[in-house]
């Protein structure tokens with residue numbers, strides 16, 4: 001059962017931020033409602049005010065520029081990202097992810113900021129955007145701040161959002177030469193969340209040596225986890241099967257997965273090993289192939 005609440009619908013971002021400032025401790029933001037309504041129905045979230053930002057078209061945009069990179073507005077839907085020619089050209093990994101994220105109905109209505117702000121560590125976008133060195137812009141009536149997405153996640157379904165802040169934008173640095181990102185999730189039901197997901201970015205140099213790397217895990221702990229010891233194994237080395245095995249082992253050791261009805265902790269670590277090897281190889285080979 002959903003408890004009674006007062007429904008507020010701001011017409012502009014400015015109005016929305018002033019509503020957040022007025023109702024600080026008693027509101028919940030709703031955008032597509034795809035995740036929020038589930039937890040409200042379960043009685044896990046009870047609120048006095050529901051502030052509906054879905055109609056804020058000023059936050060629905062995708063832009064790219066060679067200096068600033070990619071900007072995605074908060075109310076942009078998954079489906080808009082999935083079908084964006086610009087994103088397909090510059091960040092094909094994001095389109096590939098969207099095609100396997102939820103169902104088309106959820107993608108049509110659910111938004112990028114809703115996905116990230118929900119704080120579910122089994123999400124697909126957060127690890128991939130962290131692998132892409134993404135940032136998140138947060139605004140309140142007091143002003144705006146932009147932080148690395150990696151720092152946005154602070155605990156189980158917890159984020160760095162202050163009570164009067166709204167996610168307004170996601171930012172990704174310009175696509176770089178000799179650099180590629182790959183993501184894969186293992187799930188039991190197609191269109192469902194990851195049992196384990198692994199995102200990997202590899203930046204190579206002209207000799208095909210790994211110059212920089214990121215490995216980020218989904219559903220391997222209470223937040224997306226950056227497997228930094230796995231990354232270190234790769235930097236300065238040439239691609240080889242033994243190297244990938246070593247990096248994958250380090251990533252599996254760094255993870256903190258649980259056992260639940262979907263998979264045991266041991267099986268999740270096994271999946272991390274398998275997917276890390278595959279994703280690092282895929283990103284590395286793509287980085288060299290695309291140049």
Ligand SMILES: Cc1cc2nc3c(=O)[nH]c(=O)nc-3n(C[C@H](O)[C@H](O)[C@H](O)COP(=O)(O)OP(=O)(O)OC[C@H]3O[C@@H](n4cnc5c(N)ncnc54)[C@H](O)[C@@H]3O)c2cc1C
Nearest residue numbers: 031032033034035036102110111114115117123124167192
């Ligand atoms: C059946 C199903 C399958 C799914 N499968 C996947 C999957 O495979 N992979 C995956 O990654 N995700 C999956 N999801 C999650 C889905 O991506 C999210 O439900 C959706 O993106 C949430 O967006 P929304 O706009 O509906 O957010 P809402 O449900 O409206 O909000 C979600 C949370 O974010 C907060 N919020 C929303 N917008 C903002 C904002 N701008 N600023 C601050 N806080 C905000 C809300 O207060 C709430 O806490 C699935 C969901 C469903 C229902």
